[in-house]
Structure formats: structure tokens, C-alpha cells
Amino acid sequence: MADVILVLNAGSSSIKFSAFDVQGKALSLVTHGQVEGLFSSPRFVAFNANGEKTGEHAWGDGVKLEHAEAIAHLGAFLRGHGAGHHLIGVGHRVVHGGAHFTKPVLTSPEVLDALDKLTPLAPLHQPHNLKPIRIIAERNPGLPQVACFDTAFHATQNPLAQAFALPESITKNGVRRYGFHGLSYEYIASALPEIAPDAARGRTVVAHLGNGASLCALAAGKSVASTMGFTAVDGLMMGTRCGNLDPGVILYLLDELGMNAREIEDLLYRGSGLLGVSGISGDMRALLASHDERARFAIDLYVYRIGRELGSMSAALQGLDAVVFTAGIGEHSKEIRQRVCEQAAWWGIELDAQANASGGPRISTAASKVSAWVIPTNEELMIARHALTLIEGASA
Numbered sequence: 001m002a003d004v005i006l007v008l009n010a011g012s013s014s015i016k017f018s019a020f021d022v023q024g025k026a027l028s029l030v031t032h033g034q035v036e037g038l039f040s041s042p043r044f045v046a047f048n049a050n051g052e053k054t055g056e057h058a059w060g061d062g063v064k065l066e067h068a069e070a071i072a073h074l075g076a077f078l079r080g081h082g083a084g085h086h087l088i089g090v091g092h093r094v095v096h097g098g099a100h101f102t103k104p105v106l107t108s109p110e111v112l113d114a115l116d117k118l119t120p121l122a123p124l125h126q127p128h129n130l131k132p133i134r135i136i137a138e139r140n141p142g143l144p145q146v147a148c149f150d151t152a153f154h155a156t157q158n159p160l161a162q163a164f165a166l167p168e169s170i171t172k173n174g175v176r177r178y179g180f181h182g183l184s185y186e187y188i189a190s191a192l193p194e195i196a197p198d199a200a201r202g203r204t205v206v207a208h209l210g211n212g213a214s215l216c217a218l219a220a221g222k223s224v225a226s227t228m229g230f231t232a233v234d235g236l237m238m239g240t241r242c243g244n245l246d247p248g249v250i251l252y253l254l255d256e257l258g259m260n261a262r263e264i265e266d267l268l269y270r271g272s273g274l275l276g277v278s279g280i281s282g283d284m285r286a287l288l289a290s291h292d293e294r295a296r297f298a299i300d301l302y303v304y305r306i307g308r309e310l311g312s313m314s315a316a317l318q319g320l321d322a323v324v325f326t327a328g329i330g331e332h333s334k335e336i337r338q339r340v341c342e343q344a345a346w347w348g349i350e351l352d353a354q355a356n357a358s359g360g361p362r363i364s365t366a367a368s369k370v371s372a373w374v375i376p377t378n379e380e381l382m383i384a385r386h387a388l389t390l391i392e393g394a395s396a
Contacts (some may be wrong), residue, residue: 004085009093016382035070091387095125104148104386105230144192146387153182154220179226181208183379189221202321205313210327211239217313225316237280237305238348242272307343326377
């Protein structure tokens with residue numbers, strides 16, 4: 001009977017899952033999918049490793065499905081399609097590990113209590129990330145669970161890169177730059193030695209461009225700077241998030257427009273970025289297909305912001321040897337990659353148009369001073385690797 005690691009990524013209205021077959025030290029994908037629209041129109045869908053649909057269920061419009069019910073449905077599906085498999089543990093994506101949790105950990109009531117206390121640092125994510133851990137622990141207390149943190153990879157940054165210019169009376173409460181998308185960056189760092197050895201050894205900026213977007217500066221595979229800071233709304237312009245914003249704008253929204261904290265939160269996280277600027281969509285695909293001038297302006301601003309922040313990350317590295325594109329837009333939009341590389345031509349990036357059109361992995365010419373790459377990320381596999389290591393270590 002083959003051992004299996006389950007990976008869960010729970011949000012406020014969805015639970016994404018992947019299951020990996022353990023073959024010695026190797027991990028291979030068995031199934032993946034999600035339960036989405038939990039509190040509006042819940043729908044479950046699952047696929048096998050080849051992308052073929054293996055399960056689907058809809059509860060209907062207006063139905064509210066709790067996380068516990070979604071996990072119960074997922075468990076029933078896995079048991080029904082898991083002949084010959086034995087679940088040995090569950091790995092979870094947890095957005096915030098704070099200053100203390102700088103590596104993955106086996107969960108316990110004490111660990112969960114400590115992670116609960118970090119909720120003010122990530123109120124939109126942390127409670128939902130932790131909820132499935134508690135549900136599974138209650139139903140199957142003997143099953144090992146591992147929490148993997150989106151902030152942990154950035155713990156290698158020096159104190160200057162993490163600091164805000166605020167009084168100690170404030171920063172001692174944990175107000176500092178943490179950085180996010182760490183599991184994605186960690187996976188890219190693990191893949192670079194085989195795909196691009198020079199980039200793995202050198203100064204590389206990884207562009208995680210999806211609905212959420214950020215850049216990370218890697219020196220020999222270690223994080224030295226990132227565009228996201230105290231929260232995941234900082235840095236680059238994103239699908240619906242504003243990115244960098246003068247704090248004075250927040251004061252203006254409070255004092256002059258009479259907005260309250262929750263209204264501002266909704267604006268910055270859900271009503272800004274590509275969606276807010278274009279007034280059309282937060283989906284880059286829709287904007288690229290549009291002839292509306294507002295869509296073009298939103299794309300122009302998106303590319304411009306990447307170029308500005310690429311300069312910042314390069315300064316932190318004191319040079320640049322490679323750029324890596326990853327995540328949904330980074331992996332699939334040849335136009336955005338082209339425009340970012342053209343804007344960074346002053347660095348010595350010379351794009352290979354044919355290679356870029358085919359998706360790489362190398363999309364720069366052989367003569368390019370700075371190489372450019374497309375490497376698909378795999379946060380789920382990274383979580384499964386961590387979970388396997390800790391579970392095996394605990395049972396040794």
C-alpha cells in the first residue's frame with residue numbers, strides 16, 4: 001500500500017488540495033482540485049495527474065458550506081478514489097509564521113495557539129489557514145499535520161531589509177517587513193540548480209506574477225529582499241490589490257472621504273490593482289484581450305511598477321545576473337514577459353522572441369548579459385516535501 005501526503009491551502013471561501021504519492025524520497029501527484037464558493041455557490045472539482053476530471057459536485061446557488069463540510073466531502077472523495085493508498089499526513093499552507101516560525105513545524109495545540117496570536121498580522125488569511133488543521137485534528141487526532149509558512153523563506157533577510165523607520169514602541173509588536181509567496185520562491189530556488197546553475201549561484205530576481213504579485217531578490221538561492229512587507233498588499237500592483245501606497249492616502253480616505261477601516265481594507269485588497277485602475281477586470285487575460293484604453297493603461301501601469309521594483313531588488317543584490325518569471329501571469333503571458341524584459345533592456349536583457357513565445361525555460365538570447373527564464377512554480381510540492389521530511393523525522 002502506497003503512502004500519500006495530502007496538501008491543503010484553505011482560504012476564506014475555498015480549499016485547494018493536492019495529494020502526492022510517496023515513493024521513497026520522491027513525490028508524485030495523484031490528484032488535485034478544490035472546493036470553491038463555500039458561502040455562495042459551493043462546487044467541488046478534482047483532477048488526476050494528467051489533468052483529467054475525476055470528480056465533480058455542486059451544492060447549488062445560495063448554499064452556504066462550512067469548511068468542516070467541505071473537508072468531509074473531500075475526505076469521502078479521497079477514500080473513494082484512494083484504493084491502495086494510505087494517508088500518512090497533511091501539509092498546510094499557513095500565510096504567517098511571524099518572527100518565531102521560520103521553518104515548517106508539526107502542529108500541536110500549543111503551535112496553533114501561537115499561530116492564532118499572529119492573526120492581527122494576517123487577519124484575512126490566518127484564521128482560514130488554521131481552521132482545517134483543527135478540524136482534521138479533532139476527527140483524526142493521530143494523523144500528523146505540518147504547517148508551512150509563506151513568510152519563512154524570507155527569514156534569511158538581514159534586519160535592515162526587514163525594518164520600518166518607526167519607533168521601537170511600535171516595531172517591538174512585530175511591525176516589520178516579513179515578505180510573502182515564500183513557498184513559491186523556495187520552490188524556484190530548489191529548481192534553479194538543475195535548470196539554470198549560474199542563476200542559482202548568482203544574483204537573481206524572481207517575479208511571482210499571479211493574482212497576487214511580488215518580486216524576490218535571491219543571492220545564491222537565499223532571500224535578501226522582497227517587495228511584499230508587513231502584509232500581502234504591499235509592493236507590486238496586483239489583480240485587485242493596490243501594492244505600494246503613500247500612507248498619506250490612507251489618512252485622506254479616513255479624513256476627507258469618511259471611509260472606515262473595513263471600507264479601506266476592502267478597497268486596498270479587493271477593489272484596486274488591475275480591477276480598480278481598469279474598471280473592467282482584475283484578470284490580466286481579459287485586459288490583454290480588451291481594446292479599452294483603460295485596460296491598456298492598467299497594463300502599462302502594471303509593467304511600469306514591475307520595472308521600478310526590479311530596480312529596487314537589483315539594488316539590494318548590488319547587481320543582476322538573472323530574472324525568473326513564475327506563477328499564472330509570469331508563466332503564461334508572453335506579452336507581459338516581453339514588456340518587462342524590454343523595459344529592463346538597460347540591464348542587458350536581450351529577449352529571444354521565439355523562446356519567449358514557446359514559454360522557455362530560457363527566454364533570453366545566449367549573448368544576453370542578464371539571462372531570463374520561465375519556471376513554473378509548485379508550492380504544493382514544496383509543502384509536501386516539508387511535510388514528508390518532518391513526518392519521517394518524527395517517526396524515526
